[in-house]
Amino acid sequence: xxxxxxxxxxxxxxxxxxxxxxxxxxxxxxxxxxxxxxxxxxxxxxxxxxxxxxxxxxxxxxxxxxxxxxxxxxxxxxxxxxxxxxxxxxxxxxxxxxxxxxxxxxxxxxxxxxxxxxxxxxxxxxxxxxxxxxxxxxxxxxxxxxxxxxxxxxxxxxxxxxxxxxxxxxxxxxxxxxxxxxxxxxxxxxxxxxxxxxxxxxxxxxxxxxxxxxxxxxxxxxxxxx
Numbered sequence: 076x077x078x079x080x081x082x083x084x085x086x087x088x089x090x091x092x093x094x095x096x097x098x099x100x101x102x103x104x105x106x107x108x109x110x111x112x113x114x115x116x117x118x119x120x121x122x123x124x125x126x127x128x129x130x131x132x133x134x135x136x137x138x139x140x141x142x143x144x145x146x147x148x149x150x151x152x153x154x155x156x157x158x159x160x161x162x163x164x165x166x167x168x169x170x171x172x173x174x175x176x177x178x179x180x181x182x183x184x185x186x187x188x189x190x191x192x193x194x195x196x197x198x199x200x201x202x203x204x205x206x207x208x209x210x211x212x213x214x215x216x217x218x219x220x221x222x223x224x225x226x227x228x229x230x231x232x233x234x235x236x237x238x239x240x241x242x243x244x245x246x247x248x249x250x251x252x253x254x255x256x257x258x259x260x261x262x263x264x265x266x267x268x269x270x271x272x273x274x275x276x277x278x279x280x281x282x283x284x285x286x287x288x289x290x291x292x293x294x295x296x297x298x299x300x301x
Contacts, residue, residue: 101125
């Protein structure tokens, strides 16, 4: 079986779309934007959506204290890849119910076509869409290959994230060191999925613990596979 085309899209923020871009989304029949950004990100850069499309906010959190964030950034400023992998582990541990909710939205035909997005479209969104594809039965190597497609938009992403990245220079980061933050590297997602299996046993058990019953997964597969 194959995943149905044109039902679920993954992307970065939709705040700077041109009128032509918005019209293109309208022609695609977009019904829902599932926004994984923080409340502050949403307030500063609200989505632009076509007429008839709805916005739902499902923030992905990675909550640690400000002091711990500063200390961790300083200690791991020469080990950025390790720091990024830790971010993914925290996202998995703290957002099970949110990820389950995203899959529940995707299973409902009233919400599709659906775009799932955050700011860059590769970390919060990349992980959410990876879990969705794995729940459909897509092989892990294919899921990881899909995740790395974000690298085709590296220059756009780098430009968008440059203001955020500049704040890290005070911690001793350089541009070369920060490059992993801008890339969707296979090892990052591979490490996150290996951690999920170690800690939770399987994706199925992870989703069940998060409140997603088998009926939703079955409906997801019935709707999105052909």
